[in-house]
Amino acid sequence: MDEDNKITDETPKKQVIETEVPLGPVHSAAIEPYRVRLFVEDEIVKDAEITVGVNHRGIERIMEGLPVEKANSLTEKICGICSNIHIWNSVLVAEKALEIDVPERAQYIRIIMAELERLHSHLLYLAHGNEVLGHETFSMRLFYIRETVMELLRMVGGNRVQYGVPVIGGIRPRAELDQMKIQKIEDGINFLEEKLSNFAERFISDPMIMSRITGVGVIKKEDALRLAVSGPTLRATGVAVDLRRDMKEYDPFDFDVITQDDGDIKSNLLMRVLENFESIKIIRQAINHLPEGSITNRSWEMQDTPITKNYVEAPRGKLYHSYALNDGRVRHCIIRTPSITNIGAMEYACIGCHITDAQLAVVQCDPCFTCTDRAIQIIQL
Amino acid sequence: MSLKSYSRARAVHVMLVYTGGCNGCDIEIVNCVLSPKYDIEQYKIFLTWNPREADVLVVTGPVTRHNKEPLKAIYEAIPEPKAVIAAGACALMGGVYKNIHGDIPSEEICGPVDEVIPVDAKVPGCAVRPEDVLAGAVAALPLLLDAE
Numbered sequence A: 001m002d003e004d005n006k007i008t009d010e011t012p013k014k015q016v017i018e019t020e021v022p023l024g025p026v027h028s029a030a031i032e033p034y035r036v037r038l039f040v041e042d043e044i045v046k047d048a049e050i051t052v053g054v055n056h057r058g059i060e061r062i063m064e065g066l067p068v069e070k071a072n073s074l075t076e077k078i079c080g081i082c083s084n085i086h087i088w089n090s091v092l093v094a095e096k097a098l099e100i101d102v103p104e105r106a107q108y109i110r111i112i113m114a115e116l117e118r119l120h121s122h123l124l125y126l127a128h129g130n131e132v133l134g135h136e137t138f139s140m141r142l143f144y145i146r147e148t149v150m151e152l153l154r155m156v157g158g159n160r161v162q163y164g165v166p167v168i169g170g171i172r173p174r175a176e177l178d179q180m181k182i183q184k185i186e187d188g189i190n191f192l193e194e195k196l197s198n199f200a201e202r203f204i205s206d207p208m209i210m211s212r213i214t215g216v217g218v219i220k221k222e223d224a225l226r227l228a229v230s231g232p233t234l235r236a237t238g239v240a241v242d243l244r245r246d247m248k249e250y251d252p253f254d255f256d257v258i259t260q261d262d263g264d265i266k267s268n269l270l271m272r273v274l275e276n277f278e279s280i281k282i283i284r285q286a287i288n289h290l291p292e293g294s295i296t297n298r299s300w301e302m303q304d305t306p307i308t309k310n311y312v313e314a315p316r317g318k319l320y321h322s323y324a325l326n327d328g329r330v331r332h333c334i335i336r337t338p339s340i341t342n343i344g345a346m347e348y349a350c351i352g353c354h355i356t357d358a359q360l361a362v363v364q365c366d367p368c369f370t371c372t373d374r375a376i377q378i379i380q381l
Numbered sequence B: 001m002s003l004k005s006y007s008r009a010r011a012v013h014v015m016l017v018y019t020g021g022c023n024g025c026d027i028e029i030v031n032c033v034l035s036p037k038y039d040i041e042q043y044k045i046f047l048t049w050n051p052r053e054a055d056v057l058v059v060t061g062p063v064t065r066h067n068k069e070p071l072k073a074i075y076e077a078i079p080e081p082k083a084v085i086a087a088g089a090c091a092l093m094g095g096v097y098k099n100i101h102g103d104i105p106s107e108e109i110c111g112p113v114d115e116v117i118p119v120d121a122k123v124p125g126c127a128v129r130p131e132d133v134l135a136g137a138v139a140a141l142p143l144l145l146d147a148e
């Protein structure tokens, strides 16, 4: 099937080990196409190799030379799971470069969107994780809970996947919140909180699931730091790093940085469960203290700017966008998504697992290969 | 209705192939299957990942260069009668990836899907709504059932 997929065929084996088990690119446990090569000895994974590149679309290349507004909405199409954080970061780059102040109300609504998106991404992760685990009941329950978040996202942004809420200087008028919408959000997160605590209780007290995932696919703290892992996967190993702490947008909000100690599948799953409650906390603060005022600042002028960069905390970790503006058009665009560094962790987590746990060990790092397929490897010829 | 179509109508297997979109459409299609709210299985439509078992192929994404041949191979592997649903703006016309620069062709994108394999039903939207996917899947059913 992948005869012309030259990346995979020429990749050298790291060691000479007898059995090789390829998974993917189209595989049931992986919705997205990527390829995992497992080198197996006695059903224990000795080495793993992940190849991406099947869905390379050249997004930065397409963005190059586009008017900045158009380029911003294009970044949303990098990833359908964390689309809002991409457009937000891209808008933040432009705002940083042009020194635009954003009204406080717009800031709050952006945060509500970002946290709703984090909720939907984490719930999707948990549902997918449970499905790979083989527990379809939990998976369906989580999809049922997630539907509430999707409805809220559709209500605020107007679409279930691509919302396009942030624009330079504020937010799109469509996303303005009135009293009715605020009420709906409040009802939604109350419902969510109740259902989630219900789920968390059952999940933690289920001895079968716990024994299946405890101590499997361990990523040690030192190795996580060495592999430059980011986001919840890093926090699950015990490192309290959350870029939301450094973002000035999150200053008015009170939330905890959740960490877990073990770095195994259990810590990773629990990590996301607990982070959901923090997101709910932030949304609740935001709707309770939503400032009055306008939602867009239109008094700014386009200038030429040097390359500006910005980091934000995406649901999966550290997200980097940078570009320069020239004539109102985007130049030298570079985007780096969290999964590209987490690939190292995925390969690492597989090693030493039983072969049946390998897919789970990959999934525990929350892979998202749509946004990752932009890496360039320079090969010396 | 022959016995074959009778039984086929009760076990339609859908295979989802992702050819390089943004994942939005795929999540929504998987949502159709797994979420109790949409629950495509109540129409006796099941998700499978084995092309030899599938009846309906759902394709999302603009078909990147690396995905072109695998997509053809998967299409060939599905036994007759079969139906192909292209879901999402990317699959229908290449989406933002193909068209944003006007007429300048993109060397990464080989889509839209109907330039690679024949398409029977088209589901628009970016991303597709799960309701529309259900409607698309149901609209493709006569192709399977009325086949000789």
Ligand code: SF4
Pocket: A077, A080, A161, A162, B021, B022, B023, B024, B025, B026, B060, B061, B087, B088, B089, B090, B091, B095, B096, B125, B126, B127, B128
């Ligand atoms: S149609 Fe839109 S949501 Fe679907 S894959 Fe393409 S860009 Fe993503």
